[in-house]
Amino acid sequence: MPRPLRARVRDIIFQHDSPAERAFDGALIAAILLSVAVVILDSVPAVNARYGRYLLVAEWVFTVLFTIEYLVRLWSAERGLAYARSFYGLVDLGAIAPTYLAIFFPAGRFLVALRVLRVLRVFRILKLAQYVEEASILVQAIRASKHKITVFISTVLSVVIVVGSLMYMIEGAESGFTSIPQGIYWAIVTMTTVGYGDLAPQSVLGKVLASALMVVGYGVIAVPTGIVTLELERASRAGRDARVCPGCGSRRQDADASYCKYCGTQL
Numbered sequence: 001m002p003r004p005l006r007a008r009v010r011d012i013i014f015q016h017d018s019p020a021e022r023a024f025d026g027a028l029i030a031a032i033l034l035s036v037a038v039v040i041l042d043s044v045p046a047v048n049a050r051y052g053r054y055l056l057v058a059e060w061v062f063t064v065l066f067t068i069e070y071l072v073r074l075w076s077a078e079r080g081l082a083y084a085r086s087f088y089g090l091v092d093l094g095a096i097a098p099t100y101l102a103i104f105f106p107a108g109r110f111l112v113a114l115r116v117l118r119v120l121r122v123f124r125i126l127k128l129a130q131y132v133e134e135a136s137i138l139v140q141a142i143r144a145s146k147h148k149i150t151v152f153i154s155t156v157l158s159v160v161i162v163v164g165s166l167m168y169m170i171e172g173a174e175s176g177f178t179s180i181p182q183g184i185y186w187a188i189v190t191m192t193t194v195g196y197g198d199l200a201p202q203s204v205l206g207k208v209l210a211s212a213l214m215v216v217g218y219g220v221i222a223v224p225t226g227i228v229t230l231e232l233e234r235a236s237r238a239g240r241d242a243r244v245c246p247g248c249g250s251r252r253q254d255a256d257a258s259y260c261k262y263c264g265t266q267l
Contacts (some may be wrong), residue, residue: 010076013069028069029128035062035095036125063099070096091127141231148227156220160187163213167206175202191217 015021035058041047042055070092077083084093142149164184171177176199177186186199190213201210 006076009072010078013073013076031062031065032125032127035059035066038062059099063096066092066096088127095127137232141228141234144231144234145227149224152223152227156191159213159216160184160191163187163191163209166209167201170203170206170209171201175200175206187213190214191220193217193221 011018012021012024016025038055038058042052042059048055073089073092074080074084083089161184164182164187165180166183167186168177168180168183171183177183182199189196189199190210193214201207
């Protein structure tokens with residue numbers, strides 16, 4: 001008995017294993033890249049002046065295509081509302097909404113809002129993330145390390161607040177530290193080794209405190225990198241240990257399966 005049309009369409013759109021699924025992914029990736037290129041070119045005054053009409057037509061073509069894709073995803077998903085509220089569902093909606101919203105903004109006093117909506121279209125590049133296999137490993141690593149990173153960020157925030165407050169008391173307004181938020185800003189810039197140079201301590205005590213913060217900053221930068229790297233290695237090892245179908249290459253196999261659930265090849 002053939003599978004229902006909705007189930008077949010769901011596999012083509014949401015899975016990435018069979019030739020048809022990979023072909024759909026490839027076509028969609030090409031459309032995403034071309035649409036982003038259109039938005040980028042449209043922001044160049046010389047290009048817009050000469051080819052603005054063609055770029056507008058291309059933008060609407062891509063918007064219609066992405067609208068059809070979004071509606072088909074809603075229809076074929078097992079839980080349409082859950083998909084619409086998911087990260088990728090919101091990204092898909094964000095890829096088409098600005099073009100339609102721009103219709104309701106006249107080019108007069110709302111021109112700034114119109115430009116913002118046009119720029120928001122480039123965020124459709126986020127749609128590419130779901131078609132990169134390594135992206136899932138990165139997401140797993142970040143999720144696994146989120147508690148450690150939260151503790152790390154809390155510690156860093158505590159340090160910059162304390163140091164920023166101390167610098168405000170030590171240096172004062174005559175050195176540019178006119179408030180505690182100004183001191184916190186300086187502490188963040190110093191700890192991250194950015195060093196804009198717009199604020200600098202003048203007193204000996206202030207310079208000593210700044211030097212200590214700089215040294216701490218070098219060590220602080222390495223902490224989140226080490227945390228995520230460790231979790232990336234664990235996620236990658238788990239991916240390598242996963243059962244892979246020799247026929248279609250799918251990794252989404254049940255632990256007790258004897259045959260691939262996509263192509264039927266013996267595992």
